[in-house]
Amino acid sequence: MMLTTSNKAIDKQQLADLYHFYKDKNEEKYLTQILDYYAKLKQDMIHICFSGHFSAGKSTLINHLMKENLLPQSPIPTSANIVEIKQGIEQVLVHFNHQEAIKMKTLPPLEQLHQLCRDGDQVKKIEIYKNMEDLPAGVTLMDTPGIDAVNDADRLITESALHQVDVLFYVMDYNHVQSEVNATFLKEIDSMHKPYYVIINQMDKHDESEISFTAFQESLETVFRQWNIQPKRVFYTSMLMSRMELMNLLLFKRV
Ligand SMILES: Nc1nc2c(ncn2[C@@H]2O[C@H](COP(=O)(O)OP(=O)(O)O)[C@@H](O)[C@H]2O)c(=O)[nH]1
Numbered sequence: 001m002m003l004t005t006s007n008k009a010i011d012k013q014q015l016a017d018l019y020h021f022y023k024d025k026n027e028e029k030y031l032t033q034i035l036d037y038y039a040k041l042k043q044d045m046i047h048i049c050f051s052g053h054f055s056a057g058k059s060t061l062i063n064h065l066m067k068e069n070l071l072p073q074s075p076i077p078t079s080a081n082i083v084e085i086k087q088g089i090e091q092v093l094v095h096f097n098h099q100e101a102i103k104m105k106t107l108p109p110l111e112q113l114h115q116l117c118r119d120g121d122q123v124k125k126i127e128i129y130k131n132m133e134d135l136p137a138g139v140t141l142m143d144t145p146g147i148d149a150v151n152d153a154d155r156l157i158t159e160s161a162l163h164q165v166d167v168l169f170y171v172m173d174y175n176h177v178q179s180e181v182n183a184t185f186l187k188e189i190d191s192m193h194k195p196y197y198v199i200i201n202q203m204d205k206h207d208e209s210e211i212s213f214t215a216f217q218e219s220l221e222t223v224f225r226q227w228n229i230q231p232k233r234v235f236y237t238s239m240l241m242s243r244m245e246l247m248n249l250l251l252f253k254r255v
């Protein structure tokens, strides 16, 4: 069972009842989900999740949006745990798999923070609070481990966090849009009735002389139709191109 009820449809008392119901039945696996929901209800947070294949550019994109270098970016798989970024007085909470959580009253040096983000073996989740002018209060940005068929552990970590998510941005590398792994994951999101958007990143890899942007867009739409996937919108972006270069590609070479 996955808890899919939206936080508006369920109140704290119902969650408490549910918690005791499963606790009495010794159904441990649902208790963490219920506690996460409870924490979310109390904080009245909106969770915006970024997920997608390894190295699609999720962390780069979040860093870019926040104008901060909080997350490790690397061509080799990184962000092996869930990292939540929230507006607030600077502090970092580190939740471990097998020991008590710790609270840091200031941000550690970035290298140390990035190391914690990569440590999927010991660290389950990191919450980073910082005053950031581009992040409204009450919004949590979630960076998740990559979705990859060969690494089931990371996939499970991501999926276990999905019950908390209000909106999902699925990031794809320009060269991986046909991947079956993407389809399987998005179908699951679809079945949970979560709104989701697709971001095609790394558009700098597009070569108009190989395939026109219009043809690329049409082939993508065909793939989504075949998979029966209906994102609310598809965005095209690149972390390496200027706004002008991207607009030139998306608008003017389209016809
Ligand atoms: N060519 C290109 N490389 C990118 C782009 N965005 C990110 N990268 C690179 O792709 C690699 C993976 O990025 P990262 O953000 O760590 O991916 P994540 O695993 O999805 O979080 C890094 O080396 C980034 O510098 C892009 O738009 N174009």
Ligand SMILES: [Mg+2]
Residues within 6 Å of the ligand: 058, 059, 060, 072, 073, 078, 079, 143
């Ligand atoms: Mg990452």
